[in-house]
Amino acid sequence: MRRTRAASLIAIGAAAAVVLAACGTAADNGGTGGAGSDAQRNGTAEGAVKGGTLNMLGAGDVDYMDPNITYYSVGYQVARMYSRQLFTNPADPATNRTAVPDLAESIPTTDNGGISADGKTWTVKIKQGTMWNSTPPRPVTAADEVIGVKRTCNPVQPFGGLPDFQNLFVGFKAFCDGFAKIGQDAAAMKAYIQNTPLAGVTAKDDSTVVFTLNQPAPYLAEMLTLPALGPAPVEYLDSVPGSTDLGKKLIANGPYKVDSYDPTKRIELSRNPSWNASTDTVRGAFVDKIVIDETQSQESVQQQLQTNTPSADMQFDVATPASQIPQLQAANDPNLTLGSTASSNPYVIFNFKSPNNGSALAKPEVRQALAYGINRDNIIQVQGGPAVSPPLTHILPPSLAGSKDSNPYPYDAAKAKQMLAAAGFPNGLTLKFLYRNASEASSKTFATIQQDLSKIGVKVEGVPSPNADFYTKYLQVPDVASRGVWDLSLAGWGADWFGNGGAISFFSPLFSGQPSFPPVGSNYGYYNSAEANGLLTQALAATDVAKQNDLFGQLDELITKDVAIFPITNPNWPTYRATQVHNAVYMDSLQNFDPTNVWLDADKNG
Incomplete structure (x- = not known):
């Protein structure tokens, strides 16, 4: 979410700007050969069906329709349809x-x-x-x-x-x-x-x-x-x-154009007559129209996809509910994809700017106590279990160069309570937790942390938010943080690109001090460390790859010990499609199947 850029920010159960990787059943070719490579031949794939309407269902909106501004995986999904870049990632699982x-x-x-x-x-x-x-x-x-x-x-x-x-x-x-x-x-x-x-x-x-x-x-x-x-x-x-205003009058250079945009409700796209397929080796553009319904619930979307409802083909901003994944896996459901990731998703944010409790979260001893008091294993269970959500105990996911394995704060409630008292809070704290109430996993993660922290004398109060408001009205607004509207929250992050230097897209947007503060960056907790900033400056200037990766490892270790965030998992992302959807290639950057390359059964095409 986006990310990925991810690319480019969530807890499992709703989408964000996180960048994810394909694995397992990441591509389905619908009975034809070569899902990824065939799709790049612009509608000439063997067995491909052209035409029809692709119906995508979700529970929330993009952050922005503006392609130069969106930093949210669902924004990337829509941009993929109408906006092209100098370079992009192909719909090929390999x-x-x-x-x-x-x-x-x-x-x-x-x-x-x-x-x-x-x-x-x-x-x-x-x-x-x-x-x-x-x-x-x-x-x-x-x-x-x-x-x-x-x-x-x-x-x-x-x-x-x-x-x-x-x-x-x-x-x-x-x-x-x-x-x-x-x-x-x-x-x-x-x-x-x-x-x-x-x-x-x-x-x-x-x-x-x-x-x-x-x-x-x-x-x-x-x-x-x-x-x-x-x-x-x-x-x-x-x-x-x-x-x-801009979102309603976008100009397209991709295979689809935006016909209408009704924020938080509906987006409709149809073929762009100015698009020249011979110039686009990436997007097959098999369907004629794409309709995105943003008014559903996560559970309703899953039910409609599994029962092959005519107006339900793919997910939009929701994932398969974590509670349903074990059953789908046991049944070997071919329509479920678990995409491995290069992400930390979700992680707990600590609001360093909050004035609540005498600015307690600005004190490292308090954050360390809270880190000891949160049971990562309990959260992983509500995120679908360790097969879906393997633990991540430090900043960088293992697949990124420079990742350095460490776990300085294993769960220890007794130690957490003792440290909290030593930090000046023998009677505990009262913290406000911002979460997305439309997301099953976000809601359950909040409830789990609330229960865990109650054992060390910390009262956690919920601040529920609609998906569409979570970033734009809360996390991206500095005044909201400084007023103490929230103390803890959840976000997710994935690399904006992979290979050498990919760690830059973790450290620079999330932990580089003032340059990464919202609304410019995504350092939602306002972490600022002179030592970390110095190491990052050295890493950015390093021309030797081994030296750069060593500096990334030092940053990984330092920021983890500082408890800038509390990492939880490097998850496998659960994505589901209806049976009539073919050539479903899971894309890291979209956190979904590529909508510009799927086709539909001729008798079930919307």
């Missing part, structure tokens, strides 16, 4: 963690001249024939890519993963600092974008983008798979970034 060309002609290398000898200049050519469905339709240009990158640091709602790259592109930090002073008027922001150059991202000509970096970044192609770093048409500058 390679969906690898960047491939999307709008770009090829992946730049030193051999093909796309990357300079010092690794600091990347030149990317945009394919001919890629079009916006503007009036009249026009080509996607390098200038559009520059606009897209610039929009990510707008002063209204900056992209949450900005810390990943704000110091990478030459001049970008200064550009963003100036942008922050412009105000929130659309006309003023448009003038700033159009009149303020960005040395690190330029249009050499209509089809050539040049990225100039402060330091080599071998992972840049993977980073540029983020929807936020895709091109934006000039028309977007007439609307406030992230606004509902």
Whole structure:
């Protein structure tokens, strides 16, 4: 959720911006061959059925329809349909963690001249024939890519993963600092974008983008798979970034266009007549329409999918309820996928800014006591058990380079109570817990932690939130944290990209101090450590991979000991589809099957 970027933020049971990996039954080819590779041949897969309406069901909305702003896995799902990037991940279970060309002609290398000898200049050519469905339709240009990158640091709602790259592109930090002073008027922001150059991202000509970096970044192609770093048409500058107004008049360059958007209720998309299939080797675009119903419940969605209700094909922002997974596994249900992940999802957030209890959570001794007092095993049980939710006791998931195994705070209620008294709270605390009441697992995790902490004299009061409000009205709003509306909460995170440097997308957005504070970053607890910041600076500057990974390991250990968060699990993500859905390829970045590559039975196509 998003993430993943994940990519790019939840507890099991509702979706977020977390980036997940395919495994097990991650691809279904519906009786045909080669689910992933066939889908990339734009509707020519053997046995593929074209046409019909794909119905997706969920319980909540995207964070933003704006592709340069969304940092939430359901936002990535919708963006996948109408928005393309220079590079993306293919719907292939064997390679969906690898960047491939999307709008770009090829992946730049030193051999093909796309990357300079010092690794600091990347030149990317945009394919001919890629079009916006503007009036009249026009080509996607390098200038559009520059606009897209610039929009990510707008002063209204900056992209949450900005810390990943704000110091990478030459001049970008200064550009963003100036942008922050412009105000929130659309006309003023448009003038700033159009009149303020960005040395690190330029249009050499209509089809050539040049990225100039402060330091080599071998992972840049993977980073540029983020929807936020895709091109934006000039028309977007007439609307406030992230606004509902913009969400209702999006311009598409993908296979589908947005016909209507009714926030928290419904999104409808249909074929984009300006999309040229010959330029898109990633999206099969088999169905004619995609309808997203956001008014369901998690349990209702699962029931409709399992009973093959005609208007139910795929999940949207919900996962299979954890309580139902053992039964589905025992029955070897072929429609259930458990995708392995490179994520920490969920984890407990501690609000360092909360004034409650005399600002107790700012004290490391208090957080350490709470860490000893939370029984990770109990939470894992309500998350579906260790097969679905294997324990994670430190920051980085094991699959990321630099992950360092440690468990400094094993469950010990007696020690927790003793430490809490020593920290000045012999009579305990009263803490407010923000959670999503529409998510079974989020609700059960809250209840489990509430029960655990009661054993050490800590009273936990619930602050329920709808899915759509959880980030936009709570976690992303600094004033809400500083007023003590919440003390504890749940989030989830996955790497924005994989391979070398992937740990950057954990440490920079979540734990880098001021640069990662909301609304720019996703450091929702406002963790800030001079020692951690120094190690991260060294890691970002390291050119030797082994040295960089060693520094990541030191960061993993330090931040874990600081109890910046309480990690719980690196889960396998439960995703379900109806029987009529074929070519269902699980995508890490979408936390779902790729909706642009599935097809439906001819007699059950909505």
